[in-house]
Amino acid sequence: MTISNTLSIAELTKRYRGRSGVQANDGITFNVSPGSVVGLLGHNGAGKTTLVNQIVGLVRPDAGSIHIDGIDAIAKPNLARQLVSIQAQANVPITGLTPRLAIELVARIRGISKPDARRRTQHLLDVLQLGEWADTPSQKVSGGIARLTSFAMTAVAPGRLVVLDEPTNDVDPVRRRLLWEQIRALADNGAALLLVTHNVREAERVVDHLVVLEQGKVIAAGTPASLTAHLHGALTFEVNVSPDTTIVWPATLERAPHPSGGLEQVRMTGTVRPAHAAEFVHWAQAQVDGGRIEHYALAPASLEDAYLQFVSKNTATATVRKEPTFTPALTKERA
Secondary structure (H helix, E strand, C coil): CCCCCCEEEEEEEEECCCCCCCCEEEEEEEEEEECCCEEEECCCCCCCHHHHHHCCCCCCCCCCEEEEEEEEEEEEEHHHHEEEEECCCCCCCCCCCCHHHHHHHHHHHHHHHHHHHHHHHHHHHHHHCHHCCCCHHHHCCHHHHHHHHHHHHCCCCCCEEEEEEECCCCCCCHHHHHHHHHHHHHHCCCEEEEECCCCCCHHCCCCCCCCCCCCCCEEEEEHHHCCCHHCCCCCCEEEEEEECCCCCCCCCEEEEEEEEECCCCCCEEEEEEEHHHHHHHHHHHHHHHHCCCCCCEEEEECCCHHHHHHHHHHHHHHHHCCCCCCCCCCCCCCC
């Protein structure tokens, strides 16, 4: 029998028992084929971690099926797990080892000969620019270097299915770009990749297909092009404001601003049609001149904009506003 998909998930359902009765996964269905990168997106609590834990046999679903290269991963978790390499969200503790030794050790455990293990390890150290820390005790390396080491341990002898859970956490911008290149290279060499990430903007460069989870359900799925098709011609804007500012927005916005950020600065994003771009720029510059916003940018609509729309529509936490004002939970207006 020919297996066209490395990972096949059908109607996967999991409800945690007890007082909360959380529905972690609710009828999830999707596939990951060899040579492709499938991005799994969703807010915290959307069901991503439960899904990953079921794939590697740490959590048993209530219903549905998981097949890895045709093997029933629920009935035969130990056999299926041999086909999977995973980089968990938390770094693997390698106390007492150097990055080089940790990467080589994983390669040897997965059956790679000693010369090949050394060669593969050196290649990853080179392409991720880890040479400076290759022989440094793990307790003396930064979180970003530890994260890259964790990825290299996953990639040095990849299984048929590679699961990466937030692989770019703590990684500096330069090495993040190198890391994305190696993620793409794994797929180009034939592995099937399931990528769990919050970094929608950067993931857009490498993913072939996306699955968006919210409250345990798949609320959107498709290629980046298909998911952003409804935004064709739209422009996305980004405005940074202080948390003590009230903003009076133009009435011509395509989508109301979506807030994110912390206590020191709030990042507002939304969309505007090209016909109103000049008007928006004029408005934004006036806000900067008046000290009401600190920064603004206008660019073609992206996958991140589509993602925010899907999630907002599903949770009813944000809607298109036709009123001329919008205040991002802030009440004090600057003079």
